[in-house]
Amino acid sequence: MTFLEIIGYCGSALIALSLMMKSMVRLRWINLLGASTFATYGFLIGAYPVLALNSFITMIDVIYLFQIYYKKDFFEIFPVQTLHTSFLKRFIEFHDKDIRYFFPDINYDNIENPFVFFILRNMLPVGLFIGESKGLGILEIKLDYVIPNYRDLKTASYLYKKRRDHFLHNAFRELEIFTSVAEHIKFVKRIGFNQDIERKDRFFLLLDK
Known part of the structure; x- marks a missing residue:
């Protein structure tokens, strides 16, 4: 050759x-x-x-x-009061296989007092966030999912940099997420999360710094 x-x-x-x-x-x-x-x-x-x-x-x-x-996109956070709304359930059902690739252990039934919202991009629901309060101002991220065609980090940048106030206004000072999925670890590090020294599958982001 x-x-x-x-x-x-x-x-x-x-x-x-x-x-x-x-x-x-x-x-x-x-x-x-x-x-x-x-x-x-x-x-x-x-x-x-x-x-x-x-x-x-x-x-x-x-x-x-x-x-x-x-291109300048329009982003907006659209709060959801419960995990049982028809559209949210349909969204999860449609994207279930892709969601479980990044969040293989997610169990929606075990999430207490969920903190839930969609992320709209040019009025399209491109992302879904589900968190659970752990007290002391800590919010554990149970799901932070963006549909495939919009994974260009713009959505993550909007949420974790420009809209930290959304978490702070709800009395959350720290975000944490547990993951052992290599591709997901690469993502959370890229958007600013730090790896816990003692527990390697825990990553955290301090919002008031």
């Missing part, structure tokens, strides 16, 4: 991999890398139709990524 063939196969593999991504951001980034690699391959072997097509795809990916990162 020649070096040029390796470039071509890598480009094809990246484009195929991008189509398997649930996250639109990951899809665009991987597709961008694949298309640009394949465009380079087309240029090197003199296949100009391949170069033209993949250069166009690369340009489209860049445009979409620019819109994703710089």
Whole structure:
């Protein structure tokens, strides 16, 4: 196999991999890398139709990524009084498999006095938050779920940075979450949670600092 063939196969593999991504951001980034690699391959072997097509795809990916990162979205917290509302139950039922990938041990029936709200993004319910008060100003996060197409950290940034007041106004000074899911651990660390020194599956965020 020649070096040029390796470039071509890598480009094809990246484009195929991008189509398997649930996250639109990951899809665009991987597709961008694949298309640009394949465009380079087309240029090197003199296949100009391949170069033209993949250069166009690369340009489209860049445009979409620019819109994703710089488009101004409208966010809002929509409180829910109970876990038994029809829409909330339907939302959980529809996304149950994906929810349990990140929260495999969640048991809604065991959550006492739940602190619940949807996160709306441009009036679409893209996230669901369920917490349980542990006293002393601590809120344990039982569920913090965002639907796949909106996992670009904008929702998390809105909730944990711009809207800390929503927790503080409800007398919560600290958030904690317990998880051993590697992908979820990476996420909570990225948004500012600290790992407990004594208990490695516990992560916390102090809201008044």
